[in-house]
Every structure is written in C-alpha cells, then in structure tokens.
Amino acid sequence: MFDLDAFISECRRLAGGAHGPKRVLDLMRASIAEPESVAKAVAPQGPGVGALDAPLFRSPELTVLNVALRPGTVTIPHDHRMWAVIGIYQGEEANTFFKRDGAGLAQANRRTIRSGEAILLGEDVVHAIENPLGAETLGLHVYGGDLLGAPRSMWDPRESREHPYDVPQFYAWSRELAASRKTSARAAAAT
Numbered sequence: 001m002f003d004l005d006a007f008i009s010e011c012r013r014l015a016g017g018a019h020g021p022k023r024v025l026d027l028m029r030a031s032i033a034e035p036e037s038v039a040k041a042v043a044p045q046g047p048g049v050g051a052l053d054a055p056l057f058r059s060p061e062l063t064v065l066n067v068a069l070r071p072g073t074v075t076i077p078h079d080h081r082m083w084a085v086i087g088i089y090q091g092e093e094a095n096t097f098f099k100r101d102g103a104g105l106a107q108a109n110r111r112t113i114r115s116g117e118a119i120l121l122g123e124d125v126v127h128a129i130e131n132p133l134g135a136e137t138l139g140l141h142v143y144g145g146d147l148l149g150a151p152r153s154m155w156d157p158r159e160s161r162e163h164p165y166d167v168p169q170f171y172a173w174s175r176e177l178a179a180s181r182k183t184s185a186r187a188a189a190a191t
C-alpha cells in the first residue's frame with residue numbers, strides 16, 4: 001500500500017545521496033506501478049487550487065507536487081533548471097521536448113507517459129505538457145530543488161521567446177495556446 005509520508009521521506013533520503021535522481025526514479029516506478037494505491041493516498045486538489053499552490057512537500061533540496069491536468073490542458077514550453085521525476089497515476093501526460101534554437105526553440109521529440117509509468121528529466125530539459133484525454137490526468141512530480149522559488153524560463157506561444165517564469169503569465173499564455181489549438185482544430189475539421 002502506498003504511503004505518501006514514507007514516499008516523501010524516502011525521496012528526501014535518496015535525493016541527497018549517490019545517483020539521487022535515478023534512485024528517485026526507481027522509487028517512483030515502484031510506487032506508481034500500483035496507480036490505484038497512489039490515487040487513494042493522495043488527496044485531490046480542491047476547486048481552483050493549482051499544483052503550485054499546494055505542494056505536498058517543499059524544501060531547498062526537494063519539491064513534491066500532486067499535479068492534476070484537466071481534460072484538454074496544454075502548457076507553453078518551460079524549463080525547471082533541476083532534475084525532475086514525473087510519475088503518472090491516472091490518465092496520461094503527452095510531453096513535447098524542445099532544444100534551444102537561436103533566440104527561440106525547436107521541437108526535438110515527443111513522449112507520452114501513461115498511468116503506471118515514470119520518467120526522469122535532466123536539469124536542462126525544456127518541455128511542454130498536455131492532457132490529450134477527456135478525463136483528468138493525475139501525477140506525482142518530484143523536483144531536485146525548490147521549484148517554487150527557483151528562477152526559470154518559459155517561452156511565449158506567439159514568438160517563442162524566452163521569458164522569466166511567472167505563474168499568472170504562464171497560465172494565461174497556456175490558456176491562450178489551448179484556445180488557439182482548438183480554433184485550428186475546428187478550422188481543419190471544417191475544410
């Protein structure tokens with residue numbers, strides 16, 4: 001049975017030791033292999049509460065978030081500047097990875113993480129995520145530092161220029177991107 005407090009304690013212990021990110025990935029894989037057990041142990045977020053508003057754990061060395069992605073959620077590209085282990089315990093999270101290209105970004109590859117799976121992202125990763133399903137996607141995200149306090153970057157959806165990460169602007173641009181995708185999809189369906 002998954003125990004959230006024990007999971008966080010073990011993440012803290014492993015993250016500070018040798019091969020910390022890989023050890024946390026192994027722990028996440030073992031934990032997320034029974035996704036229903038994780039879902040029972042992690043309280044759902046209240047309405048209007050974002051993952052960044054209510055971290056499960058936060059310290060200078062580690063952040064643990066319970067991230068809910070509503071159906072159709074799309075984010076703009078962003079970095080973390082620290083390693084991240086992402087485990088999905090309901091639904092799926094489609095990742096698009098980017099590499100820096102001049103002043104902007106170029107798409108590098110895509111990978112979808114499904115319920116019961118986990119990945120490790122290196123500290124220089126730039127990605128965007130989306131929930132392609134008609135139901136909520138839920139994941140445990142572990143970061144190797146204080147994600148909420150760290151300076152990092154995001155890229156706007158129109159010019160793909162780098163900006164300092166700012167929570168309200170991140171969500172505003174992400175909503176704008178989701179709306180423009182819907183408009184494009186409708187236009188494509190009408191032709």
Ligand SMILES: [Fe+2]
Binds near residue numbers: 078
């Ligand atoms: Fe991210």
